[in-house]
Amino acid sequence: MPGLRHIISMKELSREDIERILEKARELERFARKERSNMLEGSVLATLFYEPSTRTRLSFETAMKRLGGEVIDMVSKEVSSAAKGESLADTIRVVDKYADVIVLRHPKEGSARMAAEFSSVPIINAGDGAGHHPTQTRLDLYTIMRVSCLEGLNIALAGDLKYGRTVHSLAYALSLFGANITLVSPKQLRIPEFIKSDLRARGIGIRETESLESVMNEVDVLYVTRIQRERFPDHEEYMKVAGVYRITGKLLDGVRDNLIIMHPLPRIDEIAPDVDRTKHAKYFEQAFYGVPVRMALLSMLLEAE
Amino acid sequence: MREKDVRVLPIRNGTVIDHITAGQALNVLKILGITDKSNSVVSVAMNVPSSVIGTKDIVKVEDRELIEDEVNRISLISPKATINIIRGYEVVMKHRVELPARVDGVVKCVNPNCISNTSEPVVSKFLVSGKPVMLRCAYCDYVISENIAAHLI
Ligand SMILES: [Zn+2]
Numbered sequence: 476m477p478g479l480r481h482i483i484s485m486k487e488l489s490r491e492d493i494e495r496i497l498e499k500a501r502e503l504e505r506f507a508r509k510e511r512s513n514m515l516e517g518s519v520l521a522t523l524f525y526e527p528s529t530r531t532r533l534s535f536e537t538a539m540k541r542l543g544g545e546v547i548d549m550v551s552k553e554v555s556s557a558a559k560g561e562s563l564a565d566t567i568r569v570v571d572k573y574a575d576v577i578v579l580r581h582p583k584e585g586s587a588r589m590a591a592e593f594s595s596v597p598i599i600n601a602g603d604g605a606g607h608h609p610t611q612t613r614l615d616l617y618t619i620m621r622v623s624c625l626e627g628l629n630i631a632l633a634g635d636l637k638y639g640r641t642v643h644s645l646a647y648a649l650s651l652f653g654a655n656i657t658l659v660s661p662k663q664l665r666i667p668e669f670i671k672s673d674l675r676a677r678g679i680g681i682r683e684t685e686s687l688e689s690v691m692n693e694v695d696v697l698y699v700t701r702i703q704r705e706r707f708p709d710h711e712e713y714m715k716v717a718g719v720y721r722i723t724g725k726l727l728d729g730v731r732d733n734l735i736i737m738h739p740l741p742r743i744d745e746i747a748p749d750v751d752r753t754k755h756a757k758y759f760e761q762a763f764y765g766v767p768v769r770m771a772l773l774s775m776l777l778e779a780e
Numbered sequence: 781m782r783e784k785d786v787r788v789l790p791i792r793n794g795t796v797i798d799h800i801t802a803g804q805a806l807n808v809l810k811i812l813g814i815t816d817k818s819n820s821v822v823s824v825a826m827n828v829p830s831s832v833i834g835t836k837d838i839v840k841v842e843d844r845e846l847i848e849d850e851v852n853r854i855s856l857i858s859p860k861a862t863i864n865i866i867r868g869y870e871v872v873m874k875h876r877v878e879l880p881a882r883v884d885g886v887v888k889c890v891n892p893n894c895i896s897n898t899s900e901p902v903v904s905k906f907l908v909s910g911k912p913v914m915l916r917c918a919y920c921d922y923v924i925s926e927n928i929a930a931h932l933i
Contacts, residue, residue: 484921562899562900562901563895563900564900564901564902581895582893583893583894583895583898584891584893584894584895584919584920584921584922585894585895585896585917585918585919585920585921586895586919588895588918588919589895589896589900589902589919592902603895604893604920605893
C-alpha cells in the first residue's frame with residue numbers, strides 16, 4: 476500500500492486503506508486456522524512492551540509465526556531496566572538492526588510516532604499511553620465485517636465512553652462507513668464533546684442515552700467496554716456506575732435476530748456467562764480475528780519493503 | 781512629528797517588528813531567543829496608541845536582520861505583527877508575519893504524559909492551523925488553542 480510505512484493511528488487511514496487491510500486479512504484468515512504458510516519466512520518481528528499486555532503480544536507473535544516468521548522480544552523486566560537508563564530512541568536504533576518490524580507498547584503518548592522517526596524499519600503501535608491502539612480498532616472492524624455488515628450499521632457503544640480511547644477510535648472509523656451510533660453511558664462517562672462534534676461533522680447519526688434497555692432491541696451491534704476502577708476518585712463513585720450495564724441472557728429477550736455482542740476483553744462482569752452460549756456472543760471470535768488482522772498488517776508492511 | 785517617532789528612535793540597520801498585540805512584546809523577545817545574555821541592542825515600546833489596532837507593542841532589534849522562520853513564529857501570539865527590515869535608516873523590506881505550518885521547539889506540550897515532555901532526544905513539534913490559531917502536538921495530538929504565550933519554551 477503506498478505510504479503504509481508504519482501503523483501509528485487510525486485517523487491517518489482512509490476508507491479505502493481500511494478496506495484493503497480488511498481484504499488482506501480475509502485472504503490470510505485461513506493461515507490463522509489450519510493451513511500453514513511460509514510467506515514471512517526469514518523475517519524477524521521484535522516486540523517491545525514497556526507495559527504488559529499479554530494478549531496483544533501473543534496475538535502479534537501468533538500472526539508472525541503462523542506466516543513462517545520469527546519473533547524476538549524484550550521481556551518486560553529488561554525493558555523496564557532499559558527504561559530507567561536508555562532512551563526509547565536509543566533502544567529503537569538498536570533493535571531496528573535486529574528486526575524487520577517492531578511492535579511497540581509504551582506508556583507515553585506519542586511514543587509510537589517518535590519511535591517511527593528514529594526507526595529504519597516499520598513500527599506498529601500496540602498502544603501508547605492513553606493514546607492510540609489502532610490494531611484493536613482494525614480487528615473490531617474486521618469482526619463486524621465478518622459477522623455483520625460494516626455499511627450503514629446500527630451500533631450501540633456502551634460503558635466508559637469518556638476515557639475509552641478504543642471506543643473513540645472505533646467511532647471515527649465507523650463514521651467512514653456511515654454508521655448510526657448510539658452512545659450509552661452514565662453521565663460521568665459520556666464521550667467528550669469535541670469527539671461528538673467531530674463525528675457529527677462527518678455526517679453520521681449520533682444519539683446519547685443512559686439506558687441500555689431502551690436501545691437493545693434496535694441495534695445490530697452492541698459494543699461493551701469495561702468501566703475501569705482507576706478512573707474514579709473513590710470506591711463509592713465507582714460502585715455507582717460499575718454494574719449498570721451488565722448484559723445478561725434475560726436482557727436479550729426481544730433483540731434483533733442478527734444482534735452481535737462485542738467486547739475487547741478481558742471482561743470483569745459486564746457480560747454474564749450465560750450470554751456466552753447465545754448466538755449473539757462474538758467476543759471470543761473477535762479475539763481470534765486479531766490474528767488475521769495482524770497477519771495482514773505484518774505482511775503489508777514487510778512486502779512494502 | 782508623529783507620536784511613535786518620539787517614543788522609539790529610528791534604527792540604522794536591523795529589524796523593526798511593529799503592530800505586535802499589546803502586551804506581547806516580551807513574549808516576542810522570548811520567541812526570538814533574545815535574552816539578557818544577547819548582545820543585540822533592543823528597544824521595546826509597549827501599549828503605543830495605534831490607528832490600526834488600538835494599542836500595540838513595538839520591538840526594534842539593531843544590526844540583526846531576522847529570518848523568515850524566526851519571525852513567522854511571532855504570528856502564534858501576535859497575528860497582525862509586521863516586519864520591517866531596515867538598512868541605512870530605510871525600510872528595504874516590509875511584510876506581515878504568516879502562520880508557519882509547523883513549529884519545532886517553540887511551545888511546550890501541555891500533556892504531561894506526552895513523549896515530548898520526557899528526556900527523549902526530541903523537541904516539541906506542533907502542527908499549526910488558524911484562525912484562531914490552533915496548535916496540535918505532532919506526537920500526542922493534544923491541542924493548544926488558548927493562551928499560547930503561557931506555553932512558550
Ligand atoms: Zn504532546
